[in-house]
Amino acid sequence: MGKIVDFQCTYDNAVGISGAVTEKLNLTFPDAYLHWDTMAKIALEIKRQEDVCFCELPFCHTLEAEAMGGIVNLGDALTGPRAKEYICETPEDILALPEIDYEKGRISETLKACKYLREQGENVVLLISGPFTILNVLMDARLVFRFMRKTPDKMQQVFDKFAEELLRFIEKAVDNQVNIISYADSSGGLNIIGPKNTEYMMENFTYPFLERAEKIVAGKAQIFLCPKISFALLGTEKMRWKDIPVEESMRYVDAALSVKEQAPIVGQMCIKNTGFRVQKEIKAVELV
Template identity: 55%
Template sequence: MSKMIDFECTYDNSVGMSKEIAEKTSLKFPQAYKSWDSMAQLAIAVKERDHASFCELPFCHTLEGEALGGNINYGDENIGPRAKDYICTTAEEILNLPEIDYTIGRIAEVLKACKYLREEGENVVLYISGPFTIMNVLIDPRHIFKIFKKNPEAMKAILDKFRSEILRFVKEAEKSGVNMISYGDSTGGLNILGPKLAEKVVEIFTYPLFKSIEESLRDETIVLLCPKTTFALLGTDKAQWEDINLGTPMKYPEACVKIIGQTKFVGQMCIKNKEFTLKNGIIKTVKLA
């Protein structure tokens, strides 16, 4: 087996905005994070500020946790939505949470914003969180590790629950026209879980999740993996690199747009690193075993 290595994340989970964007859009915060039309305005403003080739939604990693019943502090223009108070302390409480209803709440507004932006001709990156990032909104991490250690079967049931939800979210995203899905779970990285648990998570959750996504994903959609996830798959021999020659040096985000339809997974760099350049004109895609 290959050795699992970590990727050092240098980007915050809460994106937030800036005084410049707040003034440019004249939107009021935190209300701007709650309705589809204001989110679409913000996404376009951020795209223009960053000279990016796509719009990005949402502006935090609390969306799924809130949709499952989590309490959220919506923040302001400087700090985006973030977790407030935990609502669970046991595995049973997590397992008893109802399925996400994608027709109501902020998650529905995000999907509406995605649909609007796509209809306006924009490429749209939708950020989808992994299970540990979602649980970070719902339960104190100390309880998660306790469940893992004392009741691995309950932990597997929890991960099965979140795998089902993520697959449903991917399908809803595609219905809304989303053509770029970014997946990350930094809270469940090697540096936090440790090698033994990280390997176990790949075996029972990450690899099965992406095999299911691979089977159902449209050719017009690409999944942008957080490098932490990529290296976890590579380090457990569940994936390998496969090169695509771009023909010319290119910034990583632009390259990800260019190869839509040629592969289903990329993940050599964080998509938020807008200036990372593929100087040799080759982008590494991720081919699952």
């Protein structure tokens, strides 16, 4: 087993929308976060102002947890949706939460916005959150780590439940023509959960989850991993880098999209680092 190296990222908690965007759109918040058409307008304006080749949804890390029953504060024009209060105290409470209904609520509107934007010819990035980020909305983090120590079997059931939900989410995303899946777990980095838990999660959640996700998106979408996850997979010997030639000096997302058939999964840089450029080659993720 190799050493897990943490990727130093300043984009982990980059949520919310700049004042320049909200002022330009003249929308009513937080109502604008609830409807596909206003979501699409926000995404398009962010794309324009940041001068990137993609639209990105949603504007928070609470979507999946909210769809499972979590309580979310929708925020305002600047802060965006965020966790409000916990609804679970035990693993059993989480396991009792209903399956996500993708035909209602904010998650349904998000998928509609994605489909609309794709029909307009846009590249669409759907941000999908990992298990610790979902748990951060549902349960006090201190309880999460306590139950991981005391009842690991129950917590594995929780992780299995989340894996099934996220895979269904990816299926729905592909059905709605999303062509980029961005997967991150901002509350589950090495610096937060430690080496032992990181190793456990790579082996028992992330690696098997990505194996299945790669099959779902095959030929339809591309997966962009948070580099924290890529580096953790690398350190646990669950992946290797594959260098793929690209045109000289291309922006990261442009470069990845140009070789999507050869690189179903990439993960060398945070997708939010819009200024990052690759020189001559991009590193694809190969699960091993």
